[in-house]
Amino acid sequence: MGSARWIGAAAAQFAAVVYLTVVTSLLFWSHAPHLIGWQPRVVLTGSMLPVIEPGDVAVIGPAVVGPGTLPRGRVVLVRDPAMPSGFYLHRVLRYDDAGQVITKGDANHMPDPDPVEPASVLGQLRLVVPLIGRPVIWIAEREYLALALAAAATWASLVVVLGRREPEPG
Secondary structure, X not given: OHHHHHHHHHHHHHHHHHHHHHHHHHHHHHHHHHHHOOEEEEOOOOOOOOOOOOOOEEXXXXXXXXOOOOXXXXXXXXXXXXXXXXXXXXXXXXXXXXXXXXXXXXXXXXXXXOXXXXXXXXXXXXXXXXXXXXXXXXXXXXXHHHHHHHHHHHHXXXXXXXXXXXXXXX
């Protein structure tokens, strides 16, 4: 019985360490690029599915707008006051004759209806960090059970990893 209990405790410890390592790594990669001036943005919609999912963190770096510097296929962050968040993340489809950017979400059937002025392009996608922004989605969608479960898993993992250990008798 003692060895089965030890194995169970070791398995719980291992699972907690793996969980905390993954969460810490995702948090690091979603925020460390701030040090070089890149900005993290939680993706709120599914317009870029299947490549970028709601709850992923898109890390945006600077961009110089133009066919030679920001070619077709790049993903850009666009300022759009009409959007609830004030921004959207879509792919460059082409440039029109006036030098405006035509964009389209990967999951959308049609290009965006309005061309984008180059000054409204705030940067280009440099890195996608999966899942770590899900709590933002859960709060927005009032999915408090999922939020509570994630918080409980994190808290339990911290307790398992950092919990006080009693010395073995004898």
